[in-house]
Amino acid sequence: MNSTDSPLVVYSRESEILDYFGKCEACGYPARATATTEMLAGGGVRTAVVAACSLPCGWTGRVPLTTMTGRVRR
Numbered sequence: 001m002n003s004t005d006s007p008l009v010v011y012s013r014e015s016e017i018l019d020y021f022g023k024c025e026a027c028g029y030p031a032r033a034t035a036t037t038e039m040l041a042g043g044g045v046r047t048a049v050v051a052a053c054s055l056p057c058g059w060t061g062r063v064p065l066t067t068m069t070g071r072v073r074r
């Protein structure tokens, strides 16, 4: 087993973000994004958003969660 600094993930779920409106950082075309929600041992939850270009330019990247509905609560 690899040992990393990451906490143990007990559950993870991927879902496509339908109202994502970010752009590909390589070619500027609208990108698609998928959110991965991970529940961690100990009770934490974290969400990672990975965007991928809709064109086959191959770009993918981690992005901040940015949607039209903007359910941002801090």
Ligand SMILES: [Zn+2]
Binding pocket: 024, 025, 026, 027, 028, 029, 053, 054, 055, 057, 058, 059
């Ligand atoms: Zn692209």
